[in-house]
Amino acid sequence: MHSYHIFYFPFKWEFPNKKDKLFSEQTKLSSIPTDKFSNWERTPEISKDTEANELYNEKNYFYEFVHPLLYDTNEEDSLVFHYERKETKTGDVRYIFNVRDKKEYNLKVDAINLNLYSTGVGVLSFYLENHTYEDKEDILTINQYGRRIFPPFIGDVENRYEIAEFIAIENLGGSKNYKEDFTKYTNKDAWKPASFIDDLISDLSSEINIIPVIDDRMFVNCWYPNDDLSLKYKDKDELPFNAYLGKDEFLYKYIYVDVSSITCKNDRMMSDILQEQTYKRWQKDGTLFGMSRYSFVTLTNHEFYGTILGPHMRTIYSRMIEMVLVTKASILKFSMEVTEVSKLSKKDPANKELVDRIASLYREYIHFINQFYFNEITIQDQGIELYNLMKKTLNISDYVKSLGEEIEELHRYVVLLEDRERNKRASALNLIATIFVPASLTAALFGMNWANVGNCFWTMIAFVVILGIIGSLLILCLTKKNK
Template sequence: MIKKENTLFLLGGHDLEMLTIKKLLEEKGFTVIDHELSWGAKLSSYTEVLKEHQDKTIYGVELIEDIAIPKNYHAIDHHNEQVDKASSLFQVLECLELKPTREHKLISANDVGHIEAMKCLGATAEEIKSIRQQERTIQGITAKDELQAQKESEAVVEKNGISIIETTLDAFSPIVDNYEKRPLLVYSQKSFTYYGDIAFLKEKYKKQIENKEAYHSRGYFGFDTAYVGLVTPNILVKEIVEVKQKNIISYHNFMFPFRFDKIVESFEDRHEFYKKHSFDKRVKIDESFKNSLEKNKWKYEPFEVKNNLDYNEIVYFHDFVKDTLFNTAKVFDEGATSYYFEKKLNNEATFELKVKGKEPYVLKLEGVNLRLFDTGVGILSFEVENYDYYQIEDILKINDYGRRVYPQFLGANFSTEDTKKSFLPESITVNGIEERFCDLYKEIKLAKYIIEILGDSFSTDTSNEDKYFLQPIIDDRMFVLSWYGNDAFVTCTKENIENDNWYKYVFVDGNDITVQDTSMHKELIEKATYKRWNKYGTFFGITRYSFVCLSQNSGFTRDDLPLPHMKTMYFQMVSLLLAQRATLLRFSDEITAISDVKGGENPSSENISVLYKNYLRFVNKLYFKEVTAQDQGIELYDKAIDILNIKRDVEDLREEIGTLNGYAFLEQEREEKKEMTKLSKLGTYLIPPTLVAGFFGMNVFGKESLNVESTGWLASVILLTVVSPFIVNFFINEKKKTDKGKK
């Protein structure tokens, strides 16, 4: 802890954070000099103090360094070039060796990233309202100002996706606190602040930042009053509107794993159908299947290295994994492990999501692809990009509501209204195909966009012969692969990975957090989070139904990593993991079907043998203990294998299928033994005639030896010889029955 006697603190512009710092320092007995400055306070305001106290250690809190810096001076700030540091309040707490309270955390988040950062911290509506009200009180906001802010907000203008509000107020808080849409630009003739993704502004106004004419933290960007007066705000507005390009804010890949079986003949009972027709008859990806898919606008896409991303993607994996994931053959190969198809979309294709009580989310549908595996499972993927919705609650809702393929539960009278109040969307429209979830659900009905996009090669009608019977293999949710770039969210998560919004993002909770026990929350999020790049502000989260990434939003994170990695190698890795999990579930169902015998019926040895052959192929061609030589890839893959319980399930399946195969082997041995027993009995019955023939010779029936006496005697001997084994066998069986009765 720093010494009070030799230390002096100089305070910058007044706001809630600054006054909280002042109170803390005074309570601990430190000397604090406060000139009651406003926002944009400069170090030169304390020139005389610096000269007078050259013998002391001086800390300046959020003061723009517009004069030469004395050797005994230390800056405490988190703006501009110091944006990666903790908040000024947290830096002071560290100097005092104090732990932050809940209120300190909220005040810090408010100062670093405004309401968005407080939401990232999991602040309640009441907490946010309280903090913002304190902030407005310090700024001297009156009831008249609040009314003026409301009036000016109604005159909002939208240009190039930016909400623009001109105000006569000195402080912007009554506008910003009550206008939720982002990005938002608020300006007056003296001040100018932009709220939202500020990466493009930091790039454009580098020089102004270096010259202390512009400032920024995480989630907002503004200009010094003198600079605004010099350039004029209207010119700044025009510059920003013209330079702003829509950068991707978040990426979402919804992945639907399913199983497929060729409907060789119509059926009602699935398990009876599986027993009657072997695995190989039901799962066959051949030329006719490919042609059927092509009639439904699916195009088989062999993998080619066309750019640096393609190269990075394929060299990332071990050679034996490439053979499974990448169709490198120019022509369709019926012996491949997997097959990749794409559906061509126009540039205007959208993924539209309507959630009760919200404006529709209209997102760019970047791609639709289909991967089929020779284990009879497939993955249908929807690549979605978000350029318009910045706030964390929007991202959470897109992930949670966008993954639904049928209602998880129903209300009274088979209603979906209660479900839609929880997590079922009002509707999902994919490339013009709308699902409103309004059917009379008495069984699982897949969403229309799933059925129609897959096409009529697949069917949920078991009487539709020669089509492929389509079944979801997990539940009502698609798997979510997602990237989100948000600087304020990153800061909050760097400080504490146990914040509610990180948990919600990882576990895909669109509304309330689904764990209400502190110790369980901590345990689950620790297990799910991969923190190798914590200091760089990049986090990965893995659960049984999600693989997500959070990073800052910049040209580097969008164009270099981690977003390109999420779209390529991590997408491939997740596809492999999902195929493994889906195959394990499918094989378990196959074993259940084969074992489901009635009465004296025995499982089909042929079906067991075919299934065992395919299991061995799965273990050698689809289940890998390592997929890449890259450390991060090894660690992420191991983490996913553990969380998805794949290793455990492979061991369980090995035991199940081994037992079943052992049973089939024993049955085969028993059948062979039964046949051998029949042959042995036949041999036994033939022994007496053989002995007679051997004793008398084959000429015993010659003409010279045939007379009445010899013939009668010989006939008696032969008859006795033939009948005697049956008599002996009769008494042996009677003896067994008697012994059994005594027991």
């Protein structure tokens, strides 16, 4: 195998008819109606020993408290519903695309997975094997054009500088053709994913809407064994290695998914970026990892790739990437709900449904922080370092902090409304007491035995009671007038 590529499509999902419901109702996985006759299979049994061994290694790699986010329990309250496409297990499914002025690329589909999460987000992922194209420029082309799912600029519908002529998935079952040629895109189709993306997800359920999270690109996870390139930095000491980082344009293109022209035209800046975004633990063995906001790549040699790195990249590191993408997507989903609720608060601040909606959002946010966002997911040093690099690159910690502040403000707003309502009820009770206490006192006085009380005392008591009633009525009138 010349290279392995995983494309991740993170998205937000929503019910069209539940946008005004509580957040917990908007994101309830068990409410998604699914087609039982589709070619998606939920949490299928593992039949191959290699898969069972890889799953064992995965579970031992990650802390046990992380497992509920990684693995579908096949229960209604599972954090993730995991689906796998059946055809990839038995047939020769192909991922094919054609690039203008270049050639057609045909990759074997190892797997197509769909994960739906209880925060209202999901990830559709394509696992692709490259047995044909060995040249480094082909690897760059596969990453660039294979990941594009809609035109970034409307002019590219005609020019095709950034998108392929078409992308097709062949040999899948069903009546759909799973192909997108991008010719039908207009300036009214912003943020509309390729038809093969919609077709795959709608095979499972046509009752949810899909909104991309990143932009027109899927996230790329690629590992490429090239002995010649690996020798350029293998066994090098720090100074020669730093010099290599400052002049190797391929590594920069590989990390930042550039093709024809590098997108950094300053040597010092390129060197600084590569220093920061390259993971160097295994550099002297000939392996480098690189990370950007839309890619995680590995450049290595065939020896390390075949024995260790290949399985790790396809399983452990892939899980790690998806966790970070799900965290980012969930933050955006919560932020979208915060925006909607904030709009409603301006229209009708005292709305009971608004208070319930904010309370639900706050509860789901606490649930997200406790079960989706982790500072550490493994005891392994390399896993800790890579996970931290991923979170830093995608700015996860800052986003979580900002979201927390937004939701805390909404929560304080709800507490303020509840305190105000509580004070209103207390004022009403006080007013009732003010009105009825004199009347009760009057009744009590009339019920007393006055045979032994002088007329003068009786007159004085009656006068006090009448003054009390008149005073209470005056207070009531003044209170209403002030309101």
